Amino acid sequence: MANKQISIADDFSRYPAGRTRRDGAFSAEKFRDDILVPALHTAHENGGTVTVVLDGVYGYSSSFLEETFGGLVRLRLFDPAWLRKCLIIQARDPIYATIKIDAQQYLADELAAA
Numbered sequence: 285m286a287n288k289q290i291s292i293a294d295d296f297s298r299y300p301a302g303r304t305r306r307d308g309a310f311s312a313e314k315f316r317d318d319i320l321v322p323a324l325h326t327a328h329e330n331g332g333t334v335t336v337v338l339d340g341v342y343g344y345s346s347s348f349l350e351e352t353f354g355g356l357v358r359l360r361l362f363d364p365a366w367l368r369k370c371l372i373i374q375a376r377d378p379i380y381a382t383i384k385i386d387a388q389q390y391l392a393d394e395l396a397a398a
Contacts, residue, residue, distance in 0.1 A: 286332035288323045293340030295319060303347040312351035320352065324362060327370055335372040338380045338387065349383070350390045357394035364398040367391075 292300055296319060297310040304313045323334045338344070353373070357364065373391070375384035 286326055286330035287335070288327055288332060289335045289337060290319060290323055291337040291340065293337075298341050299343075300341055300348050301345055303351040312348040312355065315348075316352045316356055320356065321359075321361060324356075324367075324371065328362065328366065333370045333372055335374050336387075338373065338375045338383050339377045344383050344386075346386065349387045353387050353391040354394040357391065357398055360398070364395045368395060 290296075292315065296315050300310045300312070300315060302308045302311040305311050320334070320336065326332070327334045356362075356371075357367065371391070373384055373387045375381055
């Protein structure tokens, strides 16, 4: 079983921003497509999970969170039931608790529609 942890701050940027690659070097589309999706493919192949840690950044825009998590479902690369079980959104620091709730809600909204 391959369990992967991705820290957005450590593995991507402390300044994530924007929805699409046109919005800048640290967009949601870049994070999702270049880091999150490959990790999910590996987890899917090996029966593991992927945990995305939100802590440590200097802020999130709603467009970044929605495109990362909601957009992931819209791509239809993974079975929604599998995503519900194997994608974990984590905030260890209480400062990021509401951001975690927002990210989970963007994911849940798209999963419900799938």
